[in-house]
Amino acid sequence: MIAARPRRSALYMPAANARAIEKARDLTCDVVILDLEDAVAPDAKEIARQQAVEAVKAGGFGRREVVIRVNGLDTPWGAEDLAAAAAACPDAILAPKVSSAADVAAYDAGLSGETRLWVMIETCASLFALESIAACGGTSRLDALVIGTNDLAKEMRCRLTVDRAPLVGPLSLSVAAARAHGLAILDGVHNGIADEAGLVRQCEQGAEFGFDGKTLIHPGQIEAANAAFSPAPGEVHWARIIVAAFDSPENAAKGVLRIEGRMVERLHLVEAQRLIAVADAIAAA
Structure with missing residues (x-):
């Protein structure tokens, strides 16, 4: 059975922003994702890595799971990110743009201790490898799938509307793959920070699909996600x-x-x- 730990709201925080990291310690989200990837400019990658590691070691996040999203191993920063993040021992490492079981194995090989592995499903190739990727949960540290709707829509060249009609198939199949192999799964972000009604609709849609929670890009989105993914x-x-x-x-x-x-x-x-x-x-x- 999947662990009962709540993961209703998973907030991405740019690790290059020390004030944002500090603020995360007092937010009501279930998961804090210290981001070294999309939210960080190339010239800030090293300071982001350093601050994420220091934040994990310092602790103070209370009940929240703390996850570090590293840069891909195919980038100039990926290998150092993975080594430094693994040494800091967060609850999990989030690997971007995983497209195969071989990708899962590559990140898994760099981990030790109690740290788990979460992977992003955000490429077209990953959709055709969902079964083999999710099956790694039985032979590796893989614990959760995280949908990257922005990157997926970009690759597919589809329109990312609030109702996400072009992504209904991928979203549903991703949930099924996660459940088939006992993994948790988090929905993608809602880009409209000021669009509260759209956020509520997307959170409700994600709960209907069977997601455990939703990834977020702003603290103002936490309340809606917590409400939608809490048992009535x-x-x-x-x-x-x-x-x-x-x-x-x-x-x-x-x-x-x-x-x-x-x-x-x-x-x-x-x-x-x-x-x-x-x-x-x-x-x-």
Whole structure:
């Protein structure tokens, strides 16, 4: 089963901006992604790397997962980024533009300790390798997929609208690949910082697809993501009813129950247990 750690909101913070990193320690996001890649100009790459490493070592992020997004291994900064980030021991390293299982293996080889590997699905090639990429979760540190909608739309030459109609297939298939191999998966960013209504619609769409949460580019987007990807009170209540029913001694050997007029199978029990765990983790934060 996927771990119940909430990942409703994952905020990219440019690691070249020391004030932004400091601010991240007090935000209500579930994940802080210290970015060395897209958000950092070439002449600021080294200072960004240094500040990200120092921030991870200093700690102070509380319950938040701390992830470093490195530059690709095919860039002038990638190898040094991976070595420095791995030595700092964040919760995870986020690898960009992963297009094959071989790419996953290359980043995985550079990690040690408890640090996990997250990879970006943001190339056309990655869409045709989703199965082999996600399957690496069973043989490597791979823990999560992260959709890069901007890069994907650029490669596809499609229009990146709020409803993301051209990307419905890739988004759905990516979620299915993640679930098939027990991985977490985060939705891509919404570019309209001032478009609150569009952000809410995209967060709701992502939750409907089955994403665990959404990557964000501004602190003002956190509240909408946390709301959309938090279990609804009614869902949690029903989940507790399901768990209690199956926990009853007379139902110990049963695979299917009738609960309040609904047919409930043990597969629903597993999802109910996961949902309760997520809700409890959110409540305890």
